[in-house]
Amino acid sequence: MAHQVTMGAMLQCSCGTAPSSLNVLPLKRVLAEGPPAANIMDHAPMVNIMPFGMCNSLANPTVASATAAAMGVLTPMPCIPMTVAPWIPGAPTVLIANQPALNNNSKCLCTWGGSISVTNPATVKTLLP
Structure with a gap:
């Protein structure tokens, strides 16, 4: 069973150097153990997904430029997430604001090559099928 993810959940990007937290706007939402689901x-x-410290992905143009300027030595640059697609797969049998609920097994892909995962869903009792 997967856990429902709520505002304040801890996230990690495979190309980032620091964790981040999920921000959920409380528009037409249900609450799960306190915060919005x-x-x-x-x-x-920069609305829901905040930066992950520094980015190590050479697919990120700022990292590629800084690395080239440093004669090929990988030079991390500040993370600016580029998440253009929804989290996958979610919980298709549970809808929140007419969309599948986000569970702790879901992933979100960054355009710069990182895979964002949920490390702490911020819930302990709310399980999803």
């Missing part, structure tokens, strides 16, 4: 559409960069 998330759905798969809570993927907007």
Whole structure:
């Protein structure tokens, strides 16, 4: 069983150097153990998904430029998430604001090559099928 993800859940990007937290806007939402519950559409960069410290992905143009300027030595640059697609797969049998609920097994892909995962869903009792 997967856990429902809510605002304040801890996230980690495979290309980031620090964890981040999920922000869920409380518009037409249900509460799960206190904070608003998330759905798969809570993927907007700098609104729902905050930066992960520094980015190590050479697919990120700023990292590629800094690395080239450093004669090929990988030079991390500040993370600016580029999440253009929803979280996958979500919980298709549970809808929140007419979208599948976000569970702790879901992933969100960053355009720069990172895979964002939920490390702590911020719930302990709310399980999803």
